[in-house]
Amino acid sequence: MDQQELGFFRETLNKMLDDILVKGRETIEDMNESGETYADPADRATAESDRAFTLRLRDRERKLIKKIQKAIKRIDDGEYGLCLSCGDDISAARLKARPVTTLCIACKSKQEEEEQNRGD
Numbered sequence: 001m002d003q004q005e006l007g008f009f010r011e012t013l014n015k016m017l018d019d020i021l022v023k024g025r026e027t028i029e030d031m032n033e034s035g036e037t038y039a040d041p042a043d044r045a046t047a048e049s050d051r052a053f054t055l056r057l058r059d060r061e062r063k064l065i066k067k068i069q070k071a072i073k074r075i076d077d078g079e080y081g082l083c084l085s086c087g088d089d090i091s092a093a094r095l096k097a098r099p100v101t102t103l104c105i106a107c108k109s110k111q112e113e114e115e116q117n118r119g120d
Contacts, residue, residue, distance in 0.1 A: 001080065006081075010075050017069075021065075023061065064100070081095060086106070
């Protein structure tokens with residue numbers, strides 16, 4: 001992978017990271033500001049459900065942050081775009097679709113098939 005492509009992916013990963021951090025700050029601000037009380041129990045239940053859903057999303061994004069940071073480190077180490085399983089290049093199309101991926105499509109397909117056979 002050439003330096004231009006690596007720069008593109010570094011920029012993409014940094015933008016993903018920035019977007020997640022902004023959403024996290026907005027969620028914290030929203031939760032700190034919402035001191036609303038609800039007269040109707042259904043409204044309160046809906047608000048609590050929405051809050052729980054938002055927190056689940058932020059937790060998933062927290063896990064994604066770690067993957068993004070690892071991908072940036074792989075760029076720094078010269079290992080980005082190489083399959084961790086077979087060592088082959090991961091296609092640019094796959095990296096554009098999922099910049100944090102660590103497996104080429106063949107190895108990922110094999111992994112998913114093995115998981116399905118085990119019942120995971």
